[in-house]
Amino acid sequence: MPPGVGTPRVAATDVEWPGGAAVSPGARDGGALRDLGVSRATPALAAAFAAAVPAFLLSAAGALLPVVEGGERGLAAGPVVLVVVAALPLVLAGAFAVRGAAVAAAGVLIGAAALAPGRAVLDLQFAAEPSRASRPELYLPSDLYAHSAAPGLWLLVAGHVVTVVAGVLALRARAGGEAGSADGTDPGRRLAVAVSAAVAAAIGLVMQPFTSSEVYLLAQNAFEGPLVAMAGYLLVAAALPVTAAIAVSSGDTDLVRGSLLGAAASAAGLAVPAVVAALGLDTLGLSVGPVLTLAGLAVLVVAALVRMPAAEAAGEDETPVRLPGSVRLRAAAGVGALVAAGCAVIGAVTPQLQTQGSIAAPESPARWSLLAAGLVVGVLGVAMLLPRTAVLVRPVLSVAWVGVLVAGTAVLDTAVTATGSAGGVASSGPGVVWTWIAMFVAAVTACASVVAGAVERDDVDDAAPADAADDAEADDDAADGGAAEADSGRSSVLLLGALVVAGVLTVVAFGLPVFTAPDYVAAGLWARFGTPSWGLLAGTAVVLGGLVLAARSRRAPAVGVLCGAGVVLALHAASFPLSRGEIAGASAGAGFWCAFAAVVVVLVAAMAAALTRPAAGGPVSTGARRKSR
Secondary structure (H helix, E strand, C coil), X not given: CCCCCCCCCCCCCCEECCCCCEECHHHHHHHHHHHHHCCCCHHHHHHHHHHHHHHHHHHHHHXXXXXXXXXXXXXXXXHHHHHHHHHHHHHHHHHHHHCCCHHHHHHHHHHHHHHHHHHHHHHCHHHHCHHHCCCCCCCCCCCCCCCCECHHHHHHHHHHHHHHHHHHHHHHHHHHCCCCCCXXXXXXXXXXXXXXXXXXXXXXXXXXXXXXXXXXXXCCCCCCCCHHHHHHHHHHHHHHHHHHHHHHHCCCHHHHHHHHHHHHHHHHHHHHHHHHHXXXXXXXXXXXXXXXXXHHXXXXXXXXXXXXXXXHHCCCCCCCCCCCCHHHHHHHHHHHHHHHHHHHHHHHHCCCEEECCCCCCCXXXXXXXXXXXXXXXXXXXXXXXXXXXXXXHHHHHHHHCHHHHHHHHHHHHHHHHHCCCCCCCEEECHHHHHHHHHHHHHHHHHHHHHHHHHHHHHHHHHHCCCCHHHHHHHHHHCCCCHHHHHHHHHHHHHHHHHHHHHHHHHHHHHHCXXXXXXXXXXXXXXXXXXXXXXXHHHHHHHHHHHHHHHCCCCHHHHHHHHHHHHHHHHHHHHHHHHHCCCCCCCEECHHHHHHHHHHHHHHHHHHHHHHCCEECCEECCHHHHHHHC
């Protein structure tokens, strides 16, 4: 049959194989690695595998060797379990590579690398204070004496570092290789399932890993445990939903599949040993946390492997890959804000501590600040569900969410201090669980709000006029627009000056105590760095980021972001009048006055932003001016 009649023409040098890798027919019999050899991604992907193999070997060696000098494992099967879970990402990536799915193989390494920094920080708890590490598969404390780290710990940390290197190389391979194809899955549906599952798994990671009757092994959740372990758990918990969201948003089916499976395999390395230890040791019991994590990871695997077609696209061969619309993203942010607000209110009114006997449990003086922050975020969540106000409120919520984090860490400080040592008479109450759930959901809500803002910005940019007629009319209107632009320039100078002053006041306000009292030293950024300091640091970073963003945003988003910054600063200043009745002799500190001044300056900046006419970081284009006439 002649070419082109009844049979498709296929170029001899361009045959498409599963996974999106283009190979020549002569390379078919050379195995998967030879198939990948003709791709532009070959050197980086080969280097990624070359790094992934020693990363596994280092992790396996660290699991087999002691991590603490003179320490013993509480679980005999611990090394076997740790080696198996460490091998999961490498096995998955190798399986995809053998099948020719180069993009999926790179995705597995990327997903595993996203969680590696948090896991490395978590392991470093053995170097800081091994007796408070709740990792019986590696070390079971038998006393409260200080022990030095053993070579196994540094091999584990080195394995995580090399895993990050492998992920970076895999990311380069993905950037240099051919893009995968879409499988007709509705990205909005997959995004909702994957992120929800990742959030559930992340919540389980920061919960109590097991129950314990062991004298020297405390069963504590992430916020009750030591500082280094808390930072590690929070990094892993934050990286899991963020990785899922970024992967699904890429629209590349192979990358989505690999990244979700890689992240799930890495997270399983923390949940599986906790379950095995709870079932294998008589003094430990199974807790809800790791079970919830494994359930969330199972759903994440389903989201990676199962096709989820859109209802309206049933029967079609292809479904356009798009992010969920800004309307749905704003609605999701509104629902998240309501959930965070509800959890914050419950966390503020329920006990943070429980004691045995007639001893009254102390209450956190910051609980009223958490209540106020929850109510504010709840009001913003309601407004986000109303179509007419959602666009205006979204920038406010993108900054104001951090008020829950600032107040929540201050509330948790009471529980962390009271339960920080073995043999204490107090244990954490239900308020602790509700508080950290509120903080976590607030952070996820912020991610949804920021993504909604990015979609809104893309929609505005796509609708902007950019034809030659607009350019010609821009030249014609330049003369009569000179006076308006001069006024806008003066307002821009006022805006930039107010933003700079507000930034300085923000740093001082969060760095200095809001109130002072006899025999009371409040946590700060550079004095008595403790659990509340993490919230203060987050508040400083978010507000400063909002100020920088306001300088480059259009009018309405800039005003909204500045209003959100003002809300955070006002909540921080309000912690003095809300808490003064709980602390004897409390008086306003320097942080209160700086926060109050920062609120005033931020309002001035908001008015200046309303008077200017910025568009995409500069003066409004003539086309936009003509449209508004």
